[in-house]
Amino acid sequence: MATICMTSKDKSAQKRRKAELENLREELLEAQFELRKTNKGPILVLITGNDFAGKAEVIYTFYEWLDPRFLHTRAFGLPQGIERRMPWLWRYWRTLPPTGELAFYLGSWYHQPLMRLSRGQISPTTFKRQMQEVTAFEQLLIDEGATLIKLWLQLSDSDTRKRADPALNQTVAMREWGDFSAADYEKVRSGAQYMEELTSTTEAPWIRVPSQDPQERDLRIGQILLQAIRQQLTSQPSQHPAYGWTASQNERLAALDYTLKQDKDHYQQQLSTLQQRLRQLVQHPKFARRSLLLVFEGTDAAGKGGTIRRITQCLDPRTLRVHGTRAPTEEERRLPYLWRFWRRIPAPGNVVVFDRSYYGRVLVERVEGFCTEPQWQRAYREINDFERQLADKGTLVIKFWLAITQDEQLQRFQAREGSPLKRYKLTDEDWRNRKQWPAYVQAINDMIEHTSTQLAPWHLIPAEDKRYARIQALNIVCDQLEAALK
Numbered sequence: 241m242a243t244i245c246m247t248s249k250d251k252s253a254q255k256r257r258k259a260e261l262e263n264l265r266e267e268l269l270e271a272q273f274e275l276r277k278t279n280k281g282p283i284l285v286l287i288t289g290n291d292f293a294g295k296a297e298v299i300y301t302f303y304e305w306l307d308p309r310f311l312h313t314r315a316f317g318l319p320q321g322i323e324r325r326m327p328w329l330w331r332y333w334r335t336l337p338p339t340g341e342l343a344f345y346l347g348s349w350y351h352q353p354l355m356r357l358s359r360g361q362i363s364p365t366t367f368k369r370q371m372q373e374v375t376a377f378e379q380l381l382i383d384e385g386a387t388l389i390k391l392w393l394q395l396s397d398s399d400t401r402k403r404a405d406p407a408l409n410q411t412v413a414m415r416e417w418g419d420f421s422a423a424d425y426e427k428v429r430s431g432a433q434y435m436e437e438l439t440s441t442t443e444a445p446w447i448r449v450p451s452q453d454p455q456e457r458d459l460r461i462g463q464i465l466l467q468a469i470r471q472q473l474t475s476q477p478s479q480h481p482a483y484g485w486t487a488s489q490n491e492r493l494a495a496l497d498y499t500l501k502q503d504k505d506h507y508q509q510q511l512s513t514l515q516q517r518l519r520q521l522v523q524h525p526k527f528a529r530r531s532l533l534l535v536f537e538g539t540d541a542a543g544k545g546g547t548i549r550r551i552t553q554c555l556d557p558r559t560l561r562v563h564g565t566r567a568p569t570e571e572e573r574r575l576p577y578l579w580r581f582w583r584r585i586p587a588p589g590n591v592v593v594f595d596r597s598y599y600g601r602v603l604v605e606r607v608e609g610f611c612t613e614p615q616w617q618r619a620y621r622e623i624n625d626f627e628r629q630l631a632d633k634g635t636l637v638i639k640f641w642l643a644i645t646q647d648e649q650l651q652r653f654q655a656r657e658g659s660p661l662k663r664y665k666l667t668d669e670d671w672r673n674r675k676q677w678p679a680y681v682q683a684i685n686d687m688i689e690h691t692s693t694q695l696a697p698w699h700l701i702p703a704e705d706k707r708y709a710r711i712q713a714l715n716i717v718c719d720q721l722e723a724a725l726k
Contacts, residue, residue: 257455264462265305271469272306275340280472282337282386286348289393291417293451299344301458312337316347325588327629329377333582338574347416349374354435358427371438378444380622383478384576387468388444391461393451482617488689493643493681496700502707514714515554521718522555522591526725531586531635534593538642540670541652543706548593550710551717555591565596577601578626585630598623602687607679620690627696636724637696640713642703646677
């Protein structure tokens with residue numbers, strides 16, 4: 241038997257590589273600590289490519305190199321159960337890591353579309369549309385401070401054939417593509433090339449990593465990760481401009497008729513009739529495949545709570561959720577602003593009500609300076625995209641703005657101050673917001689101008705007469721839901 245002797249040159253090279261890896265690990269640990277301390281990021285590492293290129297092994301390496309307490313692994317197979325009935329990006333939104341941490345994604349938002357394209361289950365046109373949605377999703381994450389590293393681990397054809405040998409398959413830790421033939425892998429390569437063309441951007445390019453040599457692969461990925469963390473540590477908040485945004489010139493609130501009233505004698509009868517109608521619509525068999533999202537915004541003291549109660553008191557509490565939106569928690573501040581709303585969207589057969597909502601980004605956050613100008617200007621497009629994804633999956637989005645005049649608001653504030661039962665509703669923030677009335681009026685007009693779409697239009701209701709506002713809102717919900725179920 242021949243003996244293979246390692247030359248001094250080989251030993252020297254091996255020694256240099258070991259030293260390089262050890263030095264890289266030290267630098268990565270230090271960078272990870274600084275990322276955590278400064279609360280920047282997060283860093284999302286998307287790992288895809290050939291099944292035999294060592295995708296799982298890469299993750300093993302970094303769990304050994306880094307502090308695993310602040311690492312996350314997100315792995316996705318075929319959507320199951322509720323995932324199949326929700327917008328397709330929903331499950332990825334729910335698993336985003338917070339700032340200061342790193343997450344490795346296996347079977348990311350690219351895997352299922354690429355697999356289905358490769359198998360002929362979707363057309364190139366559908367695939368392109370999904371990649372456009374992915375690009376918008378990634379841009380939102382980047383604008384909110386995330387860094388995306390998109391890695392394609394590649395092998396040569398000869399290495400793929402060698403590692404695909406059935407005798408070696410048992411050593412493969414993870415099989416994402418299943419039993420693909422050489423012809424199947426050719427389709428994957430072709431689809432991947434198209435995917436890169438559609439989604440490789442300046443801020444989130446695809447990086448191909450040769451994976452014949454596991455140590456060289458891990459070294460290269462470690463260097464990429466280290467560079468990304470260091471760039472994140474020195475980066476400033478995104479000032480990505482909002483193309484095409486202009487201020488509204490329409491005085492929509494001023495055009496409302498605030499004298500409209502509901503006849504007191506017939507109010508209870510109409511209320512009962514509409515509640516019964518809504519109950520029957522939600523119990524309709526077709527609603528099991530749909531869902532309803534009601535968004536209530538409005539002037540402080542305009543009667544949102546009372547209107548919401550008249551709508552919800554006739555619904556089955558098992559399939560109803562009402563979310564009062566307040567200032568974000570510490571956890572929510574460490575994630576993109578839409579994250580907490582993606583977590584609360586209704587499943588099929590359910591009703592969700594937002595008492596104030598994601599529109600806070602373009603209202604209170606804008607007026608009070610809690611976000612930057614580019615952030616709230618970008619939010620119009622981001623919100624429209626969010627609502628479109630809901631509508632595409634069968635969610636009916638109905639949005640209300642309840643409006644009252646300044647004089648009426650003052651009277652209601654004073655009445656609340658004098659009532660032991662209502663005093664809790666009035667806060668210092670309410671009085672402070674009142675001083676910003678002109679700024680809020682402009683923000684409201686801009687919001688309506690840029691987010692009242694065919695799929696989710698705004699319904700402006702003068703609410704100086706609370707009975708009128710309640711009946712109008714119920715009428716709109718019933719009419720819209722009835723039309724959607726036809």
